[in-house]
Every structure is written in C-alpha cells, then in structure tokens.
Amino acid sequence: MEPPYTAGLESVGREFDRVECPVEGTIPSWLSGTLFRNGPGRFEVDDQSLNHWFDGLAMLRRFRIEDGTVSVSNRFLRSEEYEHVRREGELKHDQFGTTAPSSVWDRLTGLMNPELTDNASISVDRIGTDPIAITETPRAVKFDAKTLETEETVEHNDGLSITGSLGHPHYDFGTEMVVNMGIEFGRTSEYVLFERPTDSHIRRKVGGFEVDRPAYFHSFGLTERYAILMESPLRLSPRSLLRDRPFIENYSWDDDLASRFLLFDRQSGEVVSTPRVDPCFVFHHVNAFEEPAESRVVVDVIAFEDSDVIQSLSLDRLRSGEEPVPGGELRRYRLPLKDGGIAEQSLFPGPVEFPMINYRAVNTRSYRYLYAAGHSGSVATGLLNCLLKYDLETESHTVWSEPGVYPGEPVFVARRPASEPGIGETDEDDGVVLSVLLDTRVDRSVLLILDGSSFSELARVQLPTVFPFGFHGQWYPDDERPHRTMP
Numbered sequence: 001m002e003p004p005y006t007a008g009l010e011s012v013g014r015e016f017d018r019v020e021c022p023v024e025g026t027i028p029s030w031l032s033g034t035l036f037r038n039g040p041g042r043f044e045v046d047d048q049s050l051n052h053w054f055d056g057l058a059m060l061r062r063f064r065i066e067d068g069t070v071s072v073s074n075r076f077l078r079s080e081e082y083e084h085v086r087r088e089g090e091l092k093h094d095q096f097g098t099t100a101p102s103s104v105w106d107r108l109t110g111l112m113n114p115e116l117t118d119n120a121s122i123s124v125d126r127i128g129t130d131p132i133a134i135t136e137t138p139r140a141v142k143f144d145a146k147t148l149e150t151e152e153t154v155e156h157n158d159g160l161s162i163t164g165s166l167g168h169p170h171y172d173f174g175t176e177m178v179v180n181m182g183i184e185f186g187r188t189s190e191y192v193l194f195e196r197p198t199d200s201h202i203r204r205k206v207g208g209f210e211v212d213r214p215a216y217f218h219s220f221g222l223t224e225r226y227a228i229l230m231e232s233p234l235r236l237s238p239r240s241l242l243r244d245r246p247f248i249e250n251y252s253w254d255d256d257l258a259s260r261f262l263l264f265d266r267q268s269g270e271v272v273s274t275p276r277v278d279p280c281f282v283f284h285h286v287n288a289f290e291e292p293a294e295s296r297v298v299v300d301v302i303a304f305e306d307s308d309v310i311q312s313l314s315l316d317r318l319r320s321g322e323e324p325v326p327g328g329e330l331r332r333y334r335l336p337l338k339d340g341g342i343a344e345q346s347l348f349p350g351p352v353e354f355p356m357i358n359y360r361a362v363n364t365r366s367y368r369y370l371y372a373a374g375h376s377g378s379v380a381t382g383l384l385n386c387l388l389k390y391d392l393e394t395e396s397h398t399v400w401s402e403p404g405v406y407p408g409e410p411v412f413v414a415r416r417p418a419s420e421p422g423i424g425e426t427d428e429d430d431g432v433v434l435s436v437l438l439d440t441r442v443d444r445s446v447l448l449i450l451d452g453s454s455f456s457e458l459a460r461v462q463l464p465t466v467f468p469f470g471f472h473g474q475w476y477p478d479d480e481r482p483h484r485t486m487p
C-alpha cells in the first residue's frame with residue numbers, strides 16, 4: 001500500500017508569488033523577516049522519474065513574516081540544469097543519484113575539467129545581501145530576495161579548483177567569514193578548508209589534507225580553533241567516475257575501514273589530529289566546542305550505523321514505503337587534543353535528523369538545547385513524523401506531533417537580536433521554531449510556528465499547495481546584520 005506521505009514526493013505544478021496565507025493562532029509581533037527554504041520541486045525529466053530525493057530540480061520557497069501576517073512564494077531555480085531539462089528533455093549533468101546521457105569521452109574530459117551541475121537545491125546562503133542557492137558543487141546561483149527570480153550563477157574566479165563543497169557552510173561571527181570545506185578530486189584527492197568574506201565570492205584556501213580515497217561528506221563541525229570533518233568508510237575510487245553510473249554510486253562502504261575525525265587547525269590549516277572511531281556515517285554535525293581544561297574537543301553528530309540511509313532515500317524506496325529508513329542517533333564524541341582516550345556517548349537514540357541549535361548564540365560553544373525532526377511511532381519506519389526539542393542538561397525531550405503530519409527541518413529563530421553572541425543559558429531557547437510540514441489530512445503544506453521554550457504551538461499557516469519535502473534554508477531577520485540562523 002502506498003504510504004500516506006507520497007504527496008511530499010510529487011512535482012509542483014504551480015508557482016505562487018507573495019500569496020497572503022491564512023494564519024491560525026498568533027504570530028509573535030517581534031517575528032519579522034524572511035525564511036528562505038530550498039529543496040526539490042520536480043522529480044521527473046521527460047516523464048522519467050529521477051532516482052533519488054536529492055536529485056529533484058531546485059525550487060525555492062519564501063515565507064515573508066511581518067506584523068503577524070505571512071505571504072508565501074515558490075519558484076523553480078532557472079538554473080542551467082533546469083533550462084536544459086526543459087529544452088532538451090534530459091539532464092545536462094549528473095545528479096546525486098541519476099546520470100546524464102554522456103559518452104566515455106565526456107567522462108574522461110570531465111575528469112580533467114569537470115562540468116558540475118548548478119541544480120542548487122540544498123540550502124540558501126548570501127553574498128553580501130544577495131541570496132544564493134547552494135548545493136554540493138561550487139556552482140551557487142543568485143536569486144532575487146523579493147521575487148525569487150533567478151539572476152546568475154556565481155563565478156568564483158579565485159583559483160580554487162574544488163569540485164565538491166559542503167552544503168552546510170559555517171559562519172564565523174568574530175571574523176565575519178563564511179567557512180566551508182570542499183574536495184579537490186584527482187589521482188590524489190585533497191580535502192580543502194576555505195573561507196570567504198561574507199560580502200565576497202572570492203574564496204581563500206586555509207589548508208588541505210591529501211587522501212587516496214576521499215569519503216563522501218555533507219557537513220562539518222566548527223569550534224573556535226578547529227574545523228572538524230568526520231570521514232566515514234564510504235569512499236570514492238576516482239577511476240570509478242569513468243563508469244556510467246550516478247555520482248553517489250561511485251562510493252562504496254569499505255568494511256575494513258574505521259571512521260576518523262580530521263581536526264584542521266583554522267589558523268595554520270594543518271590537520272593536527274586524526275582520531276579513529278568505530279565505523280559510522282554522518283550527514284549532519286550538530287555542534288562542536290572545545291573544553292580547554294580537559295584538553296579535548298566535543299563533537300555532536302547525528303550518526304547512522306552505515307551509509308544504507310542514502311539508498312533508503314531513493315524515490316522508489318520512499319514511495320513504496322516497504323523498507324524502513326534507518327534512524328539517526330544523537331551521538332557525542334570527546335576527542336583528546338593531547339593524550340587520552342576517545343569517549344563515545346549516545347545522547348539520544350533517536351531516530352532524529354535535521355538538527356538545529358540557536359546558531360548565533362551557541363555554535364562553537366557549550367550548549368543546552370537542540371531541535372530536530374524525529375519519529376514518534378514505536379517502529380522507526382517511514383519518514384520522520386514529529387518535531388523534538390532535546391535538553392542536553394536534563395537528558396529529556398519534548399515532542400510535537402499530530403497524526404498524518406510529516407515535518408521538515410525545524411528552524412530556530414531567536415527573539416534576542418543576533419548582534420548579541422554568547423547569551424546566557426537561560427535565554428538559549430527564547431525564540432520560535434519554524435517548520436514546513438506536510439499535513440496529509442488536508443493534502444497541503446503548513447508553516448508551523450512553535451514556542452522555542454515550551455515547544456507548544458503558537459500559530460499555523462495554511463499554504464496554497466503541497467511543497468515537496470525540502471532540505472534546508474535560512475531565516476533573515478529584517479533589522480539586523482544578515483548572518484545567520486543556522487549552518
């Protein structure tokens with residue numbers, strides 16, 4: 001039997017431009033700004049379904065909140081990929097789980113001078129005040145903040161030849177730099193740590209680390225001194241890119257390997273420590289911070305036993321609902337900077353994903369609260385169906401759920417101005433949580449607004465249609481410096 005959530009995996013037929021939406025409940029008067037979200041909007045090319053949830057053509061969503069009212073827009077990113085699909089009825093570039101038609105010669109020349117997709121569907125960032133759609137290639141796409149109209153692909157022209165970059169860049173509030181990591185593929189590949197000023201597209205390499213078989217990465221952790229990669233046994237053989245198969249199928253899980261952390265010193269760019277841990281796979285880092293007195297670094301992640309979760313998110317499997325989606329666990333690692341052992345601790349068994357913190361206040365710092373999507377049923381199958389607030393101090397959690405409802409990533413928006421870093425612990429959850437969810441009972445998407453402290457509902461906004469399950473986004477308050485509510 002078809003699972004109830006398949007409407008969240010279907011293509012969108014209409015674009016809406018700043019449509020006022022009915023609000024039930026009361027939106028706090030201080031909440032004024034714009035939530036941009038990104039994710040797939042179309043899952044077919046010439047009536048053929050793409051293979052993976054991550055392959056869908058990017059569609060931006062814009063939620064404008066002001067004076068207790070909400071208007072919503074959605075618009076496909078008119079990327080080169082999107083226009084090619086519309087014109088030619090086929091992909092121009094390989095996507096995560098679907099190949100584009102190409103010859104072996106294309107692939108050979110592509111390895112030397114790779115052409116990468118600009119189907120930027122993962123998240124949103126900014127260059128100055130211009131929003132950009134971003135993905136796991138360096139090809140970001142600028143769009144208009146009001147109309148969502150596509151403007152241009154960002155050309156970096158900075159001499160960095162990175163072919164993979166992570167979909168979760170960090171922001172350093174002290175230096176006002178965007179910090180990210182990427183991979184330069186080659187006979188010997190290199191993990192590259194780089195940064196750019198918030199108002200510039202010019203990136204600067206901070207450091208690198210060479211490897212023979214690079215792993216697949218989606219995010220990384222940041223402390224004041226370190227950038228932290230978790231390298232899993234899901235490894236690439238560069239030569240396998242010559243074969244006609246999707247990007248992610250060039251990676252395979254090596255049972256003989258452990259996972260290891262790579263701690264990049266953010267000043268020198270050098271990798272100063274590579275502690276090994278039991279094999280696991282991570283999409284999302286939650287937070288990381290240093291404990292100088294103990295001479296160690298704490299790294300919190302959502303950990304999976306292995307990389308099977310990637311295959312479980314293929315559209316076939318999600319639509320059939322016959323096989324479970326593996327659940328992620330909230331896990332803490334304490335990594336020694338000098339001598340001493342590694343401590344691994346399960347903080348919460350989950351299933352959880354899409355972790356979120358009060359980023360402005362506690363990223364790179366010791367913290368108390370995190371929000372996530374979770375599963376509230378007795379059996380962890382299907383998609384995540386509840387929202388969670390987890391208290392690391394009391395080791396307890398609060399759940400919001402309703403039958404037939406499938407929430408997306410919870411976005412925490414602090415009530416306090418973003419210009420106040422390091423607020424006290426008591427203020428950490430003072431704000432709201434925004435989540436776009438699929439309500440299968442009314443067959444449409446809803447913007448839910450929860451109180452960040454009590455986790456009770458403040459308001460819900462009926463959207464004009466179903467927006468497919470998306471990935472990530474950013475909240476930009478109106479009256480403050482732009483960066484940023486989340487990694």
Ligand SMILES: [Fe+2]
Binds near residue numbers: 168
């Ligand atoms: Fe992500």
